[in-house]
Amino acid sequence: MIQGIFPVVKAGTQNDNCFEITFKAPDMAKEAKVGQFVHILCDGKTLRRPISICRIDKAEGTLRIVFEKRGEGTAWLSKCKEGDELDILGPLGNGFPLCDTNKNVLVVGGGIGVPPLLGIADFAADGCDAVLGFRDRDHLCLIDDFKSVAGNVFVMTDDGSFGEKGFVTERVRALVSEKAYDAVYACGPSPMLKAVSALAAEKGIDCYISLEERMGCGIGACLVCACKIKTADGEKYLHVCKDGPVFKASEVIW
Ligand SMILES: Cc1cc2nc3c(=O)[nH]c(=O)nc-3n(C[C@H](O)[C@H](O)[C@H](O)COP(=O)(O)OP(=O)(O)OC[C@H]3O[C@@H](n4cnc5c(N)ncnc54)[C@H](O)[C@@H]3O)c2cc1C
Numbered sequence: 322m323i324q325g326i327f328p329v330v331k332a333g334t335q336n337d338n339c340f341e342i343t344f345k346a347p348d349m350a351k352e353a354k355v356g357q358f359v360h361i362l363c364d365g366k367t368l369r370r371p372i373s374i375c376r377i378d379k380a381e382g383t384l385r386i387v388f389e390k391r392g393e394g395t396a397w398l399s400k401c402k403e404g405d406e407l408d409i410l411g412p413l414g415n416g417f418p419l420c421d422t423n424k425n426v427l428v429v430g431g432g433i434g435v436p437p438l439l440g441i442a443d444f445a446a447d448g449c450d451a452v453l454g455f456r457d458r459d460h461l462c463l464i465d466d467f468k469s470v471a472g473n474v475f476v477m478t479d480d481g482s483f484g485e486k487g488f489v490t491e492r493v494r495a496l497v498s499e500k501a502y503d504a505v506y507a508c509g510p511s512p513m514l515k516a517v518s519a520l521a522a523e524k525g526i527d528c529y530i531s532l533e534e535r536m537g538c539g540i541g542a543c544l545v546c547a548c549k550i551k552t553a554d555g556e557k558y559l560h561v562c563k564d565g566p567v568f569k570a571s572e573v574i575w
């Protein structure tokens with residue numbers, strides 16, 4: 322884990338409320354794994370804001386994040402531009418377990434749960450099918466990035482204003498019935514994660530999900546982010562920040 326002040330090398334937008342920043346942090350990029358997150362100090366805030374790593378470029382020594390403006394912290398972050406400097410701690414948490422031999426994978430993202438999955442498409446390339454769901458065409462993000470690396474990309478919108486109308490689970494149900502996937506990786510709202518986990522379980526496919534909990538310290542010290550996980554002896558509370566945010570879907574107690 323590294324903490325430092327890092328320069329923004331690129332800043333832009335994905336849609337009216339969704340922003341992206343690429344910052345240069347060669348040592349952090351070297352250490353980072355797909356699915357981990359960074360903790361960013363936003364002006365005037367005591368608590369850092371957790372944002373997933375969207376893309377790691379180890380050769381360039383850069384990390385890319387994509388985030389929605391929700392409250393004051395992300396509103397401040399959305400105004401950052403090239404040349405600004407950010408105080409960042411990371412990489413934090415555990416990433417997705419990517420196996421070299423498991424390259425036939427399905428990623429399922431909902432809304433702002435889409436960004437952390439791009440690294441899986443980078444890794445599995447043609448072997449990756451992606452189902453990406455958004456509220457409507459005004460909330461799309463990263464479609465072209467996924468299309469440039471993944472095998473098949475299915476875009477769903479709740480209102481049918483772009484791609485197919487409906488929830489991601491409808492497409493996922495069809496795909497897991499047609500094709501033998503080695504693993505499913507998902508990130509998004511809890512009801513979506515629960516439904517995708519159940520569909521993967523029905524087909525006996527390993528499924529890994531990235532959970533989002535309100536966070537304080539981000540390093541396992543404050544207990545804000547507890548979640549209940551099944552263990553061999555019953556169940557116990559783990560930290561989403563330190564033990565997650567990625568968990569095996571079959572171990573999560575909803
Ligand atoms: C592991 C992880 C990865 C995340 N990755 C992304 C991402 O890639 N893109 C993205 O847009 N958002 C992501 N989020 C959500 C993001 O952290 C919140 O939107 C952000 O912290 C809101 O801060 P704010 O100051 O704008 O809002 P406020 O509501 O003013 O924040 C107040 C406090 O609540 C915390 N908080 C508020 N919402 C959340 C939330 N949903 N999750 C955790 N803490 C929250 C803030 O950190 C802060 O301490 C992630 C959250 C977690 C836990």
Ligand code: FES
Nearest residue numbers: 537538539544562
């Ligand atoms: S955020 Fe403090 S323990 Fe997880």
